[in-house]
Amino acid sequence: MKKRIAVLAGDGIGPEIVPAAIKVLEAVGTKCGHSFDFVSAAVGGQAIDDTGWPLPDDTLNLAKTSDAVLLGAVGGPKWEGLDYERRPERALLGLREMLGLFANLRPAKLYSELADASTLKREVIDGIDVLVVRELTGGIYFGKPKGVEATATGHRGFNTEVYTTEEITRIAKIAFEAARKRRKLVHSIDKANVLESSELWRKVVIEVHKGYPDVELRHMYVDNCAMQLIRNPKQFDVIVTTNLFGDILSDEAAMLTGSIGMLPSASVGAKVGMYEPIHGSAPDIAGKDMANPIGMIASGAMMLRYSFDLGKEADLIENAIQKILAQGYRTKDIEAPGTKLVGTKDMGELILKQLGQS
Numbered sequence: 001m002k003k004r005i006a007v008l009a010g011d012g013i014g015p016e017i018v019p020a021a022i023k024v025l026e027a028v029g030t031k032c033g034h035s036f037d038f039v040s041a042a043v044g045g046q047a048i049d050d051t052g053w054p055l056p057d058d059t060l061n062l063a064k065t066s067d068a069v070l071l072g073a074v075g076g077p078k079w080e081g082l083d084y085e086r087r088p089e090r091a092l093l094g095l096r097e098m099l100g101l102f103a104n105l106r107p108a109k110l111y112s113e114l115a116d117a118s119t120l121k122r123e124v125i126d127g128i129d130v131l132v133v134r135e136l137t138g139g140i141y142f143g144k145p146k147g148v149e150a151t152a153t154g155h156r157g158f159n160t161e162v163y164t165t166e167e168i169t170r171i172a173k174i175a176f177e178a179a180r181k182r183r184k185l186v187h188s189i190d191k192a193n194v195l196e197s198s199e200l201w202r203k204v205v206i207e208v209h210k211g212y213p214d215v216e217l218r219h220m221y222v223d224n225c226a227m228q229l230i231r232n233p234k235q236f237d238v239i240v241t242t243n244l245f246g247d248i249l250s251d252e253a254a255m256l257t258g259s260i261g262m263l264p265s266a267s268v269g270a271k272v273g274m275y276e277p278i279h280g281s282a283p284d285i286a287g288k289d290m291a292n293p294i295g296m297i298a299s300g301a302m303m304l305r306y307s308f309d310l311g312k313e314a315d316l317i318e319n320a321i322q323k324i325l326a327q328g329y330r331t332k333d334i335e336a337p338g339t340k341l342v343g344t345k346d347m348g349e350l351i352l353k354q355l356g357q358s
């Protein structure tokens, strides 16, 4: 297989962690007979410094004409004073919109070796493997009318939660398809006891489910789901939900696993998928060889699985990560007594070496 991958390293720790992911993907390619062509472009603050805009046309064109996008992180204190439209984070919204990425996939999988780094008890979280499928381009963040207007006594702020049959159908399909490659269970999360938009959500998900009789579907209200994720997270396989509920629940699920530096994500929907760790540019540790590159490397594994259908190759990467953790190597964010502290570069090299041995 031959693929072209757009590499947008971005700001802060982005340029430190992206090279590790590229090396690992190159090694898997060589091992399994695939050729990956990596083409870099500027994004975020780096692009603002070069061109004045966070998502220059050249970068967008490269993303659109590649087979997938690998993104580090954007943002930092240097650009915080800029207008909202010119801030580094606008590049992410632009890429999502222009690439038609309506589904965000966030796995929260616990490596058993890190169970003690979580705030929850080992027996509650050991073995959790949840995939949150969040609708990304609809719902209350985009619905109209919205705004703040004057009233006789002060102001009134309002947003509108809107979902159409088409939007719910396509995200439900992504969730059922993903469940087919996993443990075949989907929890659809809504607030159908209160919200009309959720009533439609539930009705459409039930309809789409008819095409997936091999997958089990359960419904849960969002408040109960927030509680169940803490009480018994192992009951979940795939969670599918709206933009707003997914924003909150995916962060909650992520924290079950201990460190923000460990977790990858995928945004998919149309031809080109985008893969990035869930964390930001971590300006507080940038340039110090302290960042955990595992979320970035695991994002590369997700790219192989979801964009290129290379599940076995993705497993190779995830197994190499697990073996290195089992050997006791840790970056600062996941360090524990009795473990071996390493920097960003060394962690990347260790995973690469492990891959060569498997």
Ligand code: NAD
Pocket (backbone or CB within 6 Å): 013, 072, 073, 074, 075, 076, 077, 089, 092, 260, 261, 262, 276, 278, 279, 280, 281, 282, 283, 284, 285, 290, 291, 292, 293, 295, 333
């Ligand atoms: P952050 O995720 O960058 O950092 C939060 C904390 O987690 C920091 O203490 C940081 O050191 C730590 N951390 C993050 N990634 C780590 C890693 N790989 N290894 C070890 N520790 C890690 O969030 P923030 O501080 O709120 O935001 C910093 C900047 O990043 C802001 O400009 C924000 O807008 C931007 N941001 C970008 C993205 C993105 O590019 N997708 C996402 C979130 C925030």
